[in-house]
Amino acid sequence: MAIxxxxxxxxxxxxDGIPGDAIAACVETAGGDVVFSSTECFV
Known part of the structure; x- marks a missing residue:
């Protein structure tokens, strides 16, 4: 099932949390199309 x-x-x-690349891998596994991925530092 692709959510x-x-x-x-x-x-x-x-x-300091979950980097964009890790989230992108999960999204692609779930069938999504990643149009933009970035990892930022929020201070």
Whole structure:
């Protein structure tokens, strides 16, 4: 079952939390299409 099948996803990860690349891997596994992924530092 692909929860995010055919959905476009924008990802903003956190440097001290979960990085964008890790979230992108999960989204792609769930069937989503990652259009933008970034890891930022929120201070």
């Amino acid at each position: 995010l099948k055919d959905k476009k996803v924008v990802i903003i990860g956190d440097r």
